[in-house]
Amino acid sequence: xxxxxxxxxxxxxxxxxxxxxxxxxxxxxxxxxxxxxxxxxxxxxxxxxxxxxxxxxxxxxxxxxxxxxxxxxxxxxxxxxxxxxxxxxxxxxxxxxxxxxxxxxxxxxxxxxxxxxxxxxxxxxxxxxxxxxxxxxxxxxxxxxxxxxxxxxxxxxxxxxxxxxxxxxxxxxxxxxxxxxxxxxxxxxxxxxxxxxxxxxxxxxxxxxxxxxxxxxxxxxxxxxxxxxxxxxxxxxxxxxxxxxxxxxxxxxxxxxxxxxxxxxxxxxxxxxxxxxxxxxxxxxxxxxxxxxxxxxxxxxxxxxxxxxxxxxxxxxxxxxxxxxxxxxxxxxxxxxxxxxxxxxxxxxxxxxxxxxxxxxxxxxxxxxxxxxxxxxxxxxxxxxxxxxxxxxxxxxxxxxxxxxxxxxxxxxxxxxxxxxxxxxxxxxxxxxxxxxxxxxxxxxxxxxxxxxxxxxxxxxxxxxxxxxxxxxxxxxxxxxxxxxxxxxxxxxxxxxxxxxxxxxxxxxxxxxxxxxxxxxxxxxxxxxxxxxxxxxxxxxxxxxxxxxxxxxxxxxxxxxxxxxxxxxxxxxxxxxxxxxxxxxxxxxxxxxxxxxxxxxxxxxxxxxxxxxxxxxxxxxxxxxxxxxxxxxxxxxxxxxxxxxxxxxxxxxxxxxxxxxxxxxxxxxxxxxxxxxxxxxxxxxxxxxxxxxxxxxxxxxxxxxxxxxxxxxxxxxxxxxxx
Ligand SMILES: Nc1ncnc2c1ncn2[C@@H]1O[C@H](COP(=O)(O)OP(=O)(O)OP(=O)(O)O)[C@@H](O)[C@H]1O
Ligand SMILES: [Cu+]
Numbered sequence: 152x153x154x155x156x157x158x159x160x161x162x163x164x165x166x167x168x169x170x171x172x173x174x175x176x177x178x179x180x181x182x183x184x185x186x187x188x189x190x191x192x193x194x195x196x197x198x199x200x201x202x203x204x205x206x207x208x209x210x211x212x213x214x215x216x217x218x219x220x221x222x223x224x225x226x227x228x229x230x231x232x233x234x235x236x237x238x239x240x241x242x243x244x245x246x247x248x249x250x251x252x253x254x255x256x257x258x259x260x261x262x263x264x265x266x267x268x269x270x271x272x273x274x275x276x277x278x279x280x281x282x283x284x285x286x287x288x289x290x291x292x293x294x295x296x297x298x299x300x301x302x303x304x305x306x307x308x309x310x311x312x313x314x315x316x317x318x319x320x321x322x323x324x325x326x327x328x329x330x331x332x333x334x335x336x337x338x339x340x341x342x343x344x345x346x347x348x349x350x351x352x353x354x355x356x357x358x359x360x361x362x363x364x365x366x367x368x369x370x371x372x373x374x375x376x377x378x379x380x381x382x383x384x385x386x387x388x389x390x391x392x393x394x395x396x397x398x399x400x401x402x403x404x405x406x407x408x409x410x411x412x413x414x415x416x417x418x419x420x421x422x423x424x425x426x427x428x429x430x431x432x433x434x435x436x437x438x439x440x441x442x443x444x445x446x447x448x449x450x451x452x453x454x455x456x457x458x459x460x461x462x463x464x465x466x467x468x469x470x471x472x473x474x475x476x477x478x479x480x481x482x483x484x485x486x487x488x489x490x491x492x493x494x495x496x497x498x499x500x501x502x503x504x505x506x507x508x509x510x511x512x513x514x515x516x517x518x519x520x521x522x523x524x525x526x527x528x529x530x531x532x533x534x535x536x537x538x539x540x541x542x543x544x545x546x547x548x549x550x551x552x553x554x555x556x557x558x559x560x561x562x563x564x565x566x567x568x569x570x571x572x573x574x575x576x577x578x579x580x581x582x583x584x585x586x587x588x589x590x591x592x593x594x595x596x597x598x599x600x601x602x603x604x605x606x607x608x609x610x611x612x613x614x615x616x617x618x619x620x621x622x623x624x625x626x627x628x629x630x631x632x633x634x635x636x637x638x639x640x641x642x643x644x645x646x647x648x649x650x651x652x653x654x655x656x657x658x659x660x661x662x663x664x665x666x667x668x669x670x671x672x673x674x675x676x677x678x679x680x681x682x683x684x685x686x687x688x689x690x691x692x693x694x695x696x697x698x699x700x701x702x703x704x705x706x707x708x709x710x711x712x713x714x715x716x717x718x719x720x721x722x723x724x725x726x727x728x729x730x731x732x733x734x735x736x737x738x739x740x741x742x743x744x745x746x747x748x749x750x751x752x753x754x755x756x757x758x759x760x761x762x763x764x765x766x767x768x769x770x771x772x773x774x775x776x777x778x779x780x781x782x783x784x785x786x787x788x789x790x791x792x793x794x795x796x797x798x799x800x801x802x803x804x805x806x807x808x809x810x811x812x813x814x815x816x817x818x819x820x821x822x823x824x825x826x827x828x829x830x831x832x833x834x835x836x837x838x839x840x841x842x843x844x845x846x847x848x849x850x851x852x853x854x855x856x857x858x859x860x861x862x863x864x865x866x867x868x869x870x871x872x873x874x
Contacts, residue, residue, distance in 0.1 A: 162192055162206040165215065166229040172201050176305075176312035176525070177224070183310055184218055191215065197469040198529075199355050199536055202229065204469075223304055250345055258341055261294025265334035272331045279328050287330035295321065295337030298344075311486050313523045317848075323516045324844060327509055335845045336520070343852030347529065350859040354533050357540035357866045358468075362461045364417045364436040365452070369401035370394070372445075383435075384452040394433075395443050402435050402448045403455045409444030413437050418456060418784050419799035420546025420869075434784060456784055460798075463550065464543050468536045472552025474819050475531040482524040489522035489834075496838070510840060517837040520847040521830055526854035530822035533862035538815040545869040546798040547808050554777055554794050556819075558812030561711055561777065562757035564805065565749055568717035568724065569608055570764050571781060571802070572731055573693035577612040580674060581690040585662070592619070594687040597639055598679045600624055601646040605635050609675055610646075612691045632718045632741045632767065634677065645680040649720050650739060652678050657685050673726030675719050695730050702802035703732045709809050712756055716745045718767055745771035762805065779805060811869045818865055822858040829854040 171177060178196045181203065185191050192206035203226070205215055212231055219226040268286035272278045291299075302318025305311070317340050324333035371381045372391040383401040386392065391407070394400055400413070412424035417436040424440050427433060433446055435455040452458065471479070497515035500506040535552040542549050549555050569575050584591040600622040602613035607629075614621075627637035633654070634647020645651060649666055652658050657680055666676050669690040679687040703713050714735045717724045721738030728736030737748060745763075749771045752759045761768065761775035772778035772793070780793030782800045797804045833850050836842035842850075 160208070162208055163232045165205050165207065165212045165231045167203045167205070167215075167219065167226040168229045169201050169203055169219065169224050169226050171224050172196075172198065172203065176310075176314060180222055180305060180308060180310045180312060181219065181224065184222060184308060185215065188214065188218065195469060197465075199351055199468060199532060200465060202469070222308070223300065250348060254345070257293050258338065258345065261290045261292075261334075261338050261341070263290075264293060265290035265331065265338045268334050269331040278330060284330050287325075287334040290334035291321065291337055294334075294341045298337060298341060311490060313525055316486075316490070316519045316522055320516045320519045320844060323512065323519075327512055329513070329844070332844050336848050339845060339848045339852060343848070343855060346852070347525070347855050347859065350856065350863070351529075351533070353863055354536045354540075354859075354866075357537060357863075358461060358464050358543075361417075361464070361540070361543055362457065364399065365455065365457050366399045366401045386448055386452070388448055388451060390448045391445060392448055393443065393445050394439050396439060396441055398439050400433050400435055400437050400439060400446070402446075402452060403450040403457075404433055404446035404448045406431050406433060407445050407447050409442050411442030411444050412440045414440055415784070415799070416546075418460070418546060419801075420544060420804070421799055421801060432784075460543055460548055463548055464539050467539050467549060467551045468532065470551045470553070472531065472535050472556050474556060474823075475535065475552065478528055478531050478823070482528050485524055485527075486522050489518055493518035493522070513844075514837055514840060517842050517844055517847045518834070520844060520851065521833050521837060523851055524826075526829070526851065526858050527823065527826040529855060530826055530858035530862060531819060533859050534815060534818050534822060534865060537862050537865035538811060538818075541866050541869055542808065542811055545804070545807065545811075546801075547804050547811075547869070548783065548793075548796040548798065549808070550794050550796075555812055555815055557758065557776060558795075558809050559816055560758045561760045561809060563712040563714065563752040563755070563759045564706060565714045565716050565745070565752060565759065565761040565763075565771065565775065566733075566802075567745075567761075567763040567768050568715055568719055568727060569693065571762050572699045572715065572727060572733075573695050574800075575608050575693065575764075577608055577675060577691040577693040579612050579616055579689055580692045581669065581688070582616075583665075583688040583690075584686065585665075585678075585688055586684065586686045589686055591687070594679055595689075596622065597644060597681075598646055598677075598687055598689060600639055601627075601635050601637055601644060601679075604637065605629060607635075608693070609648075609677055609691055610635065613646075613677065613689055642681060646677060647680075648675070648677060652680065652685055655680060655683070657683060667722060670720055670722030671726055673723055673730065675723050693727075695727060696800065696802070698801045698803050699731050702806060705803060705806035706809075707732075709806055711760075711809070712752075714748070714752060716740045716748050716768070716771070742767050742770055746774055749774045760805070762802070807869050811865075815865060818861055822861055825857055825861070826854050 178198060182194055185194055185205065190208045195204040216226055264286050268283050268290060271286060272283045298314050299318050301314035305315035321333045321337050324336065365383065367383055368380050369383045369386050370378050370393045371386055372378055378393055386402055392402060392404060406427055406429050408429060410428040412426050413433060414422050414424050415434065415437045416422040418434045434457065436457040493515040496518060497512050500511045501508045535555060538555050539549055566572055582591065582595060584594060595616060596619045598613055599616055599618045601624060602610040603621045604624055604627050622639050624637040624639055629635050630647060630651065633651040634645060636643065636645045645655060662685060669676050674690040674692045677689045678685045706713050713733050714737065715724060715728050715733050716737050718740055719738055724736040724738035740748065745768050749759055749761055758776045760777040760779060761772050762779040762781060763772050778794045779797060781797045783796035784798045795808060829850050833842050833847050837847065
């Protein structure tokens with residue numbers, strides 16, 4: 152197979168919708184032809200969406216279209232970076248594609264003709280009488296011309312594919328006088344292809360079904376204040392939309408009036424209603440339970456969180472998972488090997504042993520049918536897509552089949568504390584003046600003035616304190632992992648943690664003892680230092696999420712070592728870890744320490760996952776085999792950068808993800824075993840002369856159906872938490 156050329160410099164991209172591309176054999180054919188064209192680079196196939204993405208450097212896409220047409224692929228242009236106006240050509244064909252009734256009727260008639268031919272041959276005892284041949288030809292003409300045509304194209308392009316093998320088998324059967332059998336085989340094969348196309352549609356619908364959750368219409372306020380029903384896709388950002396009780400939210404937005412509770416299951420997978428009030432974000436597709444409310448639209452329909460989830464799942468399934476790559480490589484060797492074997496079977500026994508020519512030729516034809524790896528090749532993508540779709544429904548967005556396959560191998564998981572194990576919304580619990588003479592009010596005002604300038608959760612907690620108005624701060628600077636500093640009224644102040652105080656050389660045994668008392672209660676301590684003197688101590692406490700403890704226990708059951716990595720001090724880390732059931736907690740971690748910790752976990756345990764907010768742990772997240780982000784429904788970056796994004800803040804979704812990964816793995820192994828097992832059985836039967844052609848086709852069809860339905864089983868859901 153020609154490798155895709157590496158194109159240097161800028162490339163253009165065109166996306167085609169190819170209705171006829173529903174079997175991996177078509178992919179192979181296209182890959183072989185387009186791969187040889189000058190100026191064509193990477194090709195990306197998405198069989199389930201029937202999409203082909205071509206990177207190229209051609210002045211126009213016409214030659215690509217011509218090549219595809221010559222292969223009888225009937226491409227429709229979905230997008231073309233050279234010609235933006237081409238876009239409308241085929242946007243929703245994938246969704247609208249159905250097998251036309253005409254084809255089913257033709258196939259039914261073909262089946263009757265084939266059956267008739269079989270019956271006449273059987274009752275008359277003559278397989279080569281005129282009526283038998285006429286009926287068989289009728290069956291082939293009605294049901295098999297498509298296959299024969301594709302077979303001919305494959306032959307012209309020297310591509311050994313399923314259609315070619317089938318055509319050869321049918322022609323071979325006719326040549327040796329097995330007319331009824333030739334007709335039955337081709338009808339069965341066509342039927343199998345149609346059923347396979349249908350089942351792929353089901354896999355695709357698993358994804359499209361996600362999108363269908365957002366309503367098409369929105370009630371929008373016009374300039375005159377009246378409400379009109381408008382198609383959601385036409386509603387612009389900042390429009391004002393009303394949502395009635397029981398309705399689904401049509402677009403992403405922020406509530407401006409009214410309060411309600413919303414079932415966010417379509418986004419987060421969690422059906423417990425969430426209370427919403429003005430200022431809260433709501434998502435397209437979620438269900439408004441009680442109140443009626445008004446929202447200001449924050450994203451057009453195509454950019455809504457739900458759309459982005461769907462796009463992300465579609466992209467994810469376009470990338471090949473490791474098993475799929477293996478299966479594809481295997482198929483490349485398998486087909487030629489079986490074909491070579493068929494040739495030997497047809498030629499050797501008659502030549503060497505003077506055996507009868509006919510029975511061996513027949514066996515060879517059966518082998519050709521068995522050579523079709525369709526079931527094998529289709530089994531993996533169907534399983535992966537089903538798994539990705541099931542996860543998305545459960546509020547877990549997996550960015551590629553790779554991660555779905557890898558999840559079950561996780562042996563260690565590093566968690567960040569603030570916002571991951573805890574809510575990340577600390578509140579001030581204690582304020583303590585360290586200099587007895589000083590005025591605490593004034594010190595607190597200074598602390599608030601500095602804290603107001605920072606977005607760090609600890610600073611935000613302090614800034615939220617009641618106090619006199621914030622003072623002017625100059626030379627403000629944030630000190631990562633430590634705190635902040637700035638000048639107020641000409642004097643330099645530091646506001647930061649224990650580490651900062653040490654680095655400034657301001658700690659004392661007395662202060663140490665005071666700090667420890669708070670830290671051991673799981674509180675985070677912050678000190679305000681004037682010049683060279685710590686003067687005010689502020690302790691803040693964060694609440695552990697109730698789901699964290701359960702998640703940690705489940706992870707441990709799954710054999711995953713859980714580690715807490717936090718920038719907070721070691722005592723606080725220990726205290727919070729104890730509340731959560733984590734026995735390995737590491738505090739005082741700067742971003743670089745977190746990275747090193749993840750690396751060390753990798754060598755000690757194997758595959759490592761990391762959950763973080765991506766601010767102070769971006770390097771560690773990138774280094775982990777799987778980087779998780781939480782609460783992705785609200786933040787764009789988390790949705791985009793994580794390998795696996797949890798749409799809400801429930802850590803229990805990680806054990807769910809691992810279980811889904813194990814289940815997907817089991818289904819993959821089953822599918823490969825079934826596909827290869829059936830082939831092996833029929834290989835033996837064929838050589839023993841005990842399999843007929845139609846049995847081989849039937850077995851092939853059966854195997855395809857079994858693996859597809861087995862794969863689709865995954866859509867039904869994420870394995871439950873109990874047990
Ligand atoms: N802007 C700031 N204002 C106040 N304190 C800060 C600030 N930045 C850092 N700190 C102090 O430094 C510590 C470490 O901060 P860092 O941002 O590295 O981790 P974190 O967000 O607290 O915890 P985690 O690593 O679990 O997310 C904080 O616990 C806090 O005490
Ligand atoms: Cu100290």
